[in-house]
Amino acid sequence: MSTALTPYLEMSQAIAEAGGEAFRKCYQCGTCTGTCPWSPVTEFSIRKLIRLSQFGYDGIEDLMWGCTTCKFCVDRCPRGVEIIDLVKSIRNMYAGGGLLPTSLRSFVGSLASRGNPWSGDVEKRNDWGKGKYPLFAEGMDYLYWTCCTVCYDPRNVLVAKASAEILNRSGLSWGLPGTDAQCCGESVKKVGDFDLFERIKGNNLGLFKAGGARKILTISPHCLATFKQEYGGDAEVVHFSELLDDLIRSGKIQPKKDRGGLKVTYHDPCYLGRHSGIYDAPRDILKALPGVELVEMDRIREQSMCCGGGGGGLWMERAKGERLSDLRVEEALATGATVLATSCPYCIAMLEDSVRTLNADDRIQVKDLTELVYESLEG
Amino acid sequence: MSRIGVFVCHCGLNIAKTVRVSELAEFAGTLPDVVVAADYKFMCSTPGQELIQNDIKKYNLDRVIVAACSPLMHEKTFRKVIANAGLNQYLLSIVNVREQDAWVTDSEDEATAKAKALINGAVYRARLLQPLTARFIDVNSDVMVVGGGITGIQAALELAETGKKVYLVERNSTIGGHMAQFDKTFPTLDCSACILTPKMDAVLQNPRIELMTYCEVEEVKGFVGNFDVKIRQKARYVDHSKCNACLACTEKCPGRGTSEWDEGLVKRKAIYIPFPQAVPQKPVIDRNACTYFKKGKCRLCEKACGQSAIAFDQEDTFREIKVGAVIVATGYDLMDTKPLVQYGYGKYPGVYHALEIERLFNSAGPTGGKVVMRDGREPQSIAILHCIGSRDKNHCEYCSRVCCMYSLKFAHLLKEKTHGDVYQLYIDMRAPGKGYEEFYNRLVEEDVKFIRGKAARVTDKTDNPDFAGKLVVEVDDTLTGRFATIPVDMVVLSPAMKPRTDAKEMARLFNLSTDKYGFFMEKHPKLAPLSTMTEGVFIAGACQGPKDIPDSVAQGTGAAAEALTIVVKDRLELEAATAIVNPASCCGCQSCVRVCPYGAPVFNREKNVSEINEALCKGCGLCAASCPASAIFTRHFTNDQVMAEMEGLMEF
Structure with a gap:
């Protein structure tokens, strides 16, 4: 059998039509792969995926699930290739043909049947709050959109609680969505199931409208970016870190407890940083906490390292030595910080996992910004 | 009764692909007063021109309509054609059926119908065309060259050689430009100083060149043949008329x-x-x-100072200089690479940009020509990073053209001076000049390591103990498809060439247009690469776009020739299609003064009316259209002529 590659231009055309036409601009300089967080640890090559797509060559299916959609390559690409759009459309093409990897099937299946990726019972969505927090009603300041992950993932439930307690002390009126809320759909769009995404989006937009929500507060940057960039509703969408920064500045909440020289480093989530451009608010919050010292890692802000959880990565297994979150935790440890702060439920889950598998629990703790702020409030 | 000839050009297939040209000519032949109509493949070629001239004589034509490309392209050509056949050159009307018709639709029917309407309008107007007589102005025979880099030096020397007086204006305290910073030039490895400094001296010694260093252009008035340029002599605090250069x-x-x-x-x-x-x-x-x-x-x-030349109380002075033509050769700036944080310029002392390296090679440079780094070490391994900011939509989308070649030159000099390992990280090697590919081959044989891939990051953080103390360049080696980390002592960035930061200001002074990047725009990319939309002002060298030394010198020479075509004449013919004010109707509102892009209308305060400086007027008609009293008319585009043309258009 010939080992020669043959162009399969119909495939290339189909990928273009599914939204990946930007691959035509690529001149194969390799900036994307040189920038990609995977490159030092795996042989995944986003440049090669683009090259294969340009000709519809065999081998696309071997590379298509690697990308975490961290957007570092897109920001650096000298040709303006929308690489994430290409990845989405390739996955859409192949996933439509039944090529979804086993590890992703349960998460997509759960989303389809229950509206959340964690196989959580629909009616238990708000159980984490034990009925302590109000449901959203028209006229309230904020609809606090709790990500599925903070509702169902035991580690992230702590984030949900801390954030809700902060809101209760802020003097704002706010409420949670009902149990008919569904996942924002960000991950399912990135793994290529566009139809399911549209269904979920329709459901959630309907909830926003029916509830009369004017301002939506998100704890997950994935919800933030999706609502802002994909939903197109008329409600204002803000991330918890932006609101928190405002609340501290205006004195509506006053973190006064002295943490006694707690060294904290901050990991920029891709969807809060590169996807949404929010870099300063989280740092300003940390700097406002008494007795907290912010120490930075080498790769921060626009150059932040990905945790590996985006683009469906949260549900995929990776061999030891190929986990971005492991590298990130090591980078955090090297700063001498005892707290690795971040502001994304996916990052929390990934980093927490790495801290455990690296046996670093006694040296560093992973915390959401809301948890740190809550701990700094007196009483 | 007029006798009109209509000539339809195919422009190869440019027009004929969309406009049915023979149908158009047939149609034109049926219009009243049209005595002959013909179509031909290239009306601007010799046979095309002869066709028009023969028909003028054969049919005794008194008006000619050419349906072809934009009048900007060939109006002058066809004016000459009819003038040579004995007609007044203003009895011509151009119908633009290319840019404004064939090129804006794919539909043959639409294009042909529009062409018919345009020709009908032109016939209506042609009947009312009047012969006009050109006027002449005296021409100042001096030339000003702005910018004393290699391009400006070349232009000034060539012009002076023809016997013309040249003012060479340079903002720095010396001429020489970027070329004076270099040690060697590619691909021949000529010593830059050996070929440049004699030219600098020739400028100084030439009695016909007035060298004006430490000067800037402050204001430009006037027009082709008669520019009036105000120059600021910046205070040197040293009286150069007394200084004997003892230093x-x-x-x-x-x-x-x-x-x-x-x-x-x-x-x-x-x-x-x-x-x-x-x-x-x-x-x-x-x-x-x-x-x-x-x-x-x-x-x-x-x-x-034994000459009492120090003058702390010196102030900037101003001088008005009259010239007939101007050459702008203001050069380029190197892109600031600090914002590209991934390459670590300004963060890691081992990272250099191209001009810094040029100085390290130069025997008159800070290290006397030795390649030693900021920390005093000689680098044993060097990576040269191409396309830093060039070919990059986030910065400069264009190719800077010279970087591949000077990066090869760097590699050669680094090998020669340090015996270190040299890596080139490139996207595409571009070596299209004479002797350039051969130079590339030579460097390949000199064992320079070429890596096809754009560098993604420079860092000093590494887990690899072998890399301790090194800068690590991260890159996708696209030819192996593997991610590579290259430990080096020194990183050289080859950044984009950009327009001068104040290019916009220069453009405003000389009424030049700039392209989307800010480089000065030529009048036509192929046929008038040194001319600008301002008659009498020419551009040359890297101020028009990235260029190497051979191209810059060629342009300097070319611009000198272009300027000479103006200043060699005693008198210059002026466009006769200019505006004229009827002082009896002028209400003194000065609308015309405000709308004119050329500064042609001047308000006469004594008479309380506007007057047109015909030397500046281009006949665009803005003033006439904006005049509320209808006191201005534009020769060749009178109200009657324009209304008639509209009437003809409206019939379709």
């Missing part, structure tokens, strides 16, 4: 400024000449670095 002052000076010439790698004195071969050899004082200007005392230079 005793620079030895005594305790002040320290940053050497622009050495790209900030070292300090220089506050009273200084930029480099030993500077032209002129006379110093200036950098106010910001001078102890006397900062603290009110010192004046050591004054004591050292």
Whole structure:
């Protein structure tokens, strides 16, 4: 059998039509792969995926699930290739043909049947709050959109609680969505199931409208970016870190407890940083906490390292030595910080996992910004 | 009764692909007063021109309509054609059926119908066309060259050689430009100073060149043949008419400024000449670095000067210079690479940009031509990073054209001077000039390591103990498809060439247009690459776009020839289609003064009416259209003529 590659231009055309036409601009300089967080640890090559797509060559299916959609390559690409759009459309093409990897099937299946990726019972969505927090009603300041992950993932439930307690002390009126809320759909769009995404989006937009929500507060940057960039509703969408920064500045909440020289480093989530451009608010919050010292890692802000959880990565297994979150935790440890702060439920889950598998629990703790702020409030 | 000829051009297939040209000619033949109509493949070619001239004689035509490309392209050509056949050149009407018709639709029917309407309108107008007589103005025979880099030097020398007086205006205290910073030039590895400094000296010695260093253009008035340029002579604080260039002052000076010439790698004195071969050899004082200007005392230079040439009270002075033509050769700036944080310029001392490296190679540079780094070490391994900011939509989308070649030159010189390992990280090697590919081949044989991939990051953080103390360049080696980390001592960035930061200001002064990047726009990319939309102002060298030395020199020579075509004449023919004010109707509102892009209308305060300076008027008609009193009419586009054309158009 010939080992020669043959162009399969119909495939290339189909990928273009599914939204990946930007691959035509690529001149194969390799900036994307040189920038990609995977490159030092795996042989995944986003440049090669683009090259294969340009000709519809065999081998696309071997590379298509690697990308975490961290957007570092897109920001650096000298040709303006929308690489994430290409990845989405390739996955859409192949996933439509039944090529979804086993590890992703349960998460997509759960989303389809229950509206959340964690196989959580629909009616238990708000159980984490034990009925302590109000449901959203028209006229309230904020609809606090709790990500599925903070509702169902035991580690992230702590984030949900801390954030809700902060809101209760802020003097704002706010409420949670009902149990008919569904996942924002960000991950399912990135793994290529566009139809399911549209269904979920329709459901959630309907909830926003029916509830009369004017301002939506998100704890997950994935919800933030999706609502802002994909939903197109008329409600204002803000991330918890932006609101928190405002609340501290205006004195509506006053973190006064002295943490006694707690060294904290901050990991920029891709969807809060590169996807949404929010870099300063989280740092300003940390700097406002008494007795907290912010120490930075080498790769921060626009150059932040990905945790590996985006683009469906949260549900995929990776061999030891190929986990971005492991590298990130090591980078955090090297700063001498005892707290690795971040502001994304996916990052929390990934980093927490790495801290455990690296046996670093006694040296560093992973915390959401809301948890740190809550701990700094007196009483 | 007029006798009109209509000539339809196919322009190869440019027009004929969309407009049914023979149908158009047939149609034109049926119009009243049209006595002949024909179509031909290239009406602007010799057979096409002869066709028109023969028909003028054969049918005794008194009006000619050419349906072809934009009048900007060939109106002058066809005016000459009919003039040579004995008709007044203004009895011509051009119908643009290319840019405004064939090129804006794919539909043959639409294009042909529009062409018919346009021709019908032109026939209506042609009947009313009047013969006009051109007028002449005297031409100042001097030329100004702005910018004293290699391009400006070349232009000035060539012009002076023809016997013309040249003013060479340079903002720095010496001429020479970027080329004076280089040690060697590609691909021949000529010593840059050996080929440049004799030319600099030739400028100084040439009695027909008035060298105006430390000067800037302040204001430009006038028009082709008669420009009036106001020049600011910046205060040097040294009276150059007294200075004998002994430079005793620079030895005594305790002040320290940053050497622009050495790209900030070292300090220089506050009273200084930029480099030993500077032209002129006379110093200036950098106010910001001078102890006397900062603290009110010192004046050591004054004591050292035997000529009493130090003049702390000197101020900027101004001078008006009249010239017939201007050549703008203001060069380029190197892109600032600090914002590209991934490459670590300004963060890691081992990262250099291209002009810094040029200075390290130069025997008159800060290290006397030795390649030693900021920490004093000689690098044993060097990575040269191509396309930093060039070919990049986030920065400069264009290719800077010279970087591949000078990067090869760097590789050669680095090998020669350090015997270190040299890596080239490139996207595409571009070596299209004479002897360039051969130079590339030579460097391949010199064992330079070529890596096809754009560098993604430079870092000093590494887990690999072998890389300790090194800078690590991360890159996708696209030919192996593997991610590579390359440990080196020194990184050289080859950044984009950009327009001067004040190019917009220069463009405003000379009424030049700029392209989307800010480079000056030529009148036509192929046929008028040195001309601009402002008649009498020419551009040359890297101010028009990235260029290497051979191309810049060629353009300098070319611009000299272009300028000469104007100043060689005693008198210049002016466009006769100009506006004219009827003073009896003018209400003095000055609308015309405000709308004119050429500054042609001038308000006469004594008579309380506007008047048109015909030398400046281009006949665009803006003033006439905006005049509320209908006091202005434009010759060749009178109200009657325009209304008639509209009527003809409206019939379709």
